[in-house]
Amino acid sequence: MAVNNPRGLPLSVDGEGLKKGTRVGEGALRECAAYLLDHPKKGRRSFSGEALGFAGVPPTVIVKCLHSGFNHPDGITPKIGSLQKFMDNNGSCEDMGPSAFPVGEVHKIAVLDMRMANADRHAGNILMSKGEDGQIVLIPIDHGYCLPESFEDVTFDWLYWPQARRPFSSETIEYIKSLDAEEDIALLKFYGWDMPLESARTLRISTMLLKKGVERGLTPFTIGNIMCRETLNKESVIEEIVQEALDFVLPDSSEDAFLETVSRVMDRRLDEIAY
Template identity: 70%
Template sequence: MVTNLGADQLGSVSITNKVPQRNQLTGDFLLEPIIVNSNIKIPPVIQELIKITSEGLVKGSKPIQSTEGSGGAYLMQDSSGLKYVSVFKPIDEEPMAINNPRGLPVSVDGEGLKKGTRVGQGALREVAAYILDHPRKGPRLCHDKELQGFAGVPPTVMVKCLHEGFHHPGGYKNVSGNVKIGSLQMFMRNIGSCEDMGPGAFPVEEVHKISVLDMRLANADRHAGNILVAKDGVDGRTVLIPIDHGYCLPESFEDCTFDWLYWPQAKEPYSPDTIDYIKSLNAEEDIKLLKFLGWDLPPKCARILRISTMLLKKGAERGLTPFNMGSVMCRETLKKKSVIEQIIQEAEETALPGTSEAEFLDLVSVIMDNHLEELYP
C-alpha cells in the first residue's frame, strides 16, 4: 500500500521483491509490487499472484478490459492465455478519474461517485479491505503462513504496471510515463454473483461474514453484483466471495448501502464464533496496521472506522442481528439521516471546543448506548 499515487512520486517508495520483466529497459511491460516498508516480507500468496500474472505478460497474454463496472478493470491472464489469474484496477482509470475509459466526467472537487470517498484512492481501499479482513486467528501479519480472511476478500496488492493494452488516451509512448499504479487482486473462480440468483440458497454464515466486513468498513457500495458465488472444492458447499471495495472506509456514513440487509439471513443472530471474532476487532490496531503498511488513514476515515467498529461490538454484545445493526448504519431514504449519523451529529453538538478525539469517541459511545437501548430494549 502507498500514499504516493503518482508515477512521478515513486521515488520515496521502496520497491522490493521484484519479479522478472521482459525487456524492461525498452518498456514492453512492467509489473512490480509497491512496498513502503522493506522489512515486510511479501506473503507467498501475493508473490505467487504477481509471478503468474507476470508470466502471462511474458508469454504475450494481453490485459482484457472488463465490460462491467464504471471504471477501468483489466482481466490478466496466465501464460497459457486460457485462464484469468488476476484483476488490475489503475487509479487513473477509476470512475471520474482523468483517464476513465467509460466517458464519465472528471470530478471537479476530487470527490468520488460515493459520498466521503476520493477519486484516486479506490486502489488503496481495495488493498485495505484485504489487509483488514483478518483471519479468525488474529491480524494477518501475526502469522507465519497465509490464512484466509474471515470474509474471504481475495488477496490484493498495490502494484505499478506498464502495458500498451491499458487505456492510454494520450497515446502509448512505451516510456515510464505510461506506468500505471493500481490494485492487483486474485481472480476468483465462481458460478456467478448473488445478483444472478435468489438469496434463499446462501448459507447464513456466509451472509453473516459479509455483513461483518461491510459494517466494519462502512462499505458504501455493497450490492448483489459484487458478491461472487462459488462452490468449495472440498465439500461442494456454497461460498460467498466479496469483491470491489473501492468505496469502503469513507469519510462519512452518508452512502452506506448493503444489499444483504433485507435478505432473510440478516435477521438471524450471529453465531458464537462470529461474535468472538467481532469481539477481537480493534480499530486502533487496524489504523496502526494500515499506517505501517503505507496508508495513513485520513482523520475522518479513521473516525468512521472507530465508530463502525464500536457499533459492531456493541451490537454483538447485545445480541443484535446484522439487520438490526445495518439498519442503524444505513439511511431509510436519501434525505433522512441514518441513526448512526444522528448519533454523530448529537455528539458534535454536545462536544465542547477543544474536545480530544478520545473524548469525542467516549461521548459517541454514551449516545450510541442510549439510542440502542431505545431501539432494542
C-alpha cells in the same frame, strides 16, 4: 472521474468519488485495506498467515504498471492500481435468490461490510463458489468504496435477505469481539496508507457499533439498519449519533474526547433499540 481516466469521463469537481465520502483515485488503497483488515479467524493478519480472512476477501495488492496504451495525454506515465487474485466462481449473487445461502456465509459478509462502512455492497459484487462439502461459499469483491469519510451512502443489499435477521453464531461473536480499530489503523499505516482522519473515524465508529451491537444481542439486520438510510433524505441512526456527539463536544476537543461522546450517545440509542 479521475484525471486521465480511460473512458474520458468528466473529472470530479471537488475530488469526491461517485459515493459520498470517497475520494477519486483512492479506490486501490481501499481495495487493499479490505483485504488487510479481513483478519483470519485464528488471529490478526500477519506477513505469513492464512491467505484468506474471515470474510474471504481475495488476496489484493497494490501494483504500478507502465503501458503506452494508457490514457495519458502528456506521455507515458506509470499508473497505480490494485491487483486481486482471481477466484473460481459460479457467478454472482445476482444470478440466484438468497434462500440457498448459508447463514454463516451471509453473516461473514455483513461483518465485513458493517465494519468497513461499505458504500457499495450489492448482489453483483458477491461471487458464489462451492466448498469442498458442496455448500455455497460467498466471496466478497469490489471494495473501492469502503471506509468512506462519512456514513451518508452506506448501503447493504444483504439487509433484505432472510439470513440477516438471524442471530450471530458464537464463533462470529468471538471474532467481532477480537476486532481492534486502533490496531487496524496502525496496520494500514505500516503498509503505507496513513488514513485520513475522517476515514479513520469511520472505522473507529463502525467497529464500536458492531461490538456494542453484538453485546446487546442485535442481529445483522438491526445493526445494518442503524448504518443505512431508510430514504435518501433521512439521516441514518449512526449519522444522528455522530451529529449529536459533534453538537455536544467543543470545537477544539480531542479525537478521543469526541469518540468517548460518540460511545455514550451510542449506548443510549442502542439501549432504546435493544430494550
